Amino acid sequence: MTPSEKNIVRSLVAVAWADGQLASGESSVIEGLLTGFDASEAEEKEILEYARTPRTLEKDLPLDELTREDRELLLANAGLLTQADGEQSLEEVDVLVKLVELLGFSDEEAHEILAGADDGALQLSSRSLKPD
Secondary structure: OOHHHHHHHHHHHHHHHHHOOOOHHHHHHHHHHHHHOOOOHHHHHHHHHHOOOOOOHHHHOOHHHOOHHHHHHHHHHHHHHOOOOOOOOHHHHHHHHHHHHHHOOOHHHHHHHHHHHHHHHHHHHHHHHOOO
16 A cells, blocks of 8 residues: 555545544445555554544645645545445535645536546446346
8 A cells, every 4th residue: 555545545534534423334435445555454454443533634634745646536535435324414515625625626626526436436336237
């Protein structure tokens, strides 16, 4: 797992805590990202331990360490994460708005990134439902 990937996952933990709780669907998304980023057993343990404590964007977002590409990946995954438990709360919408602001994206850029993430999720879901 690269330092950038670790920063993205840690940042997503803060997004997941936006509504004051880490729901099981959100936890599953984080665990899936750890698998996708090929985290070692030690890295996975470290991140899951980190996720047990409530986090905030203001305190836990490593802005200085995120490249433009990291920021786009973070926002796209944050959009999906806020919907992981089946509904997007007002707190989660607020945290996305705050995240867009902190990451320095315009409203147009953010909309494009989030729409692309939604499209990708739909395409992935439909592909996984097709029989072999």
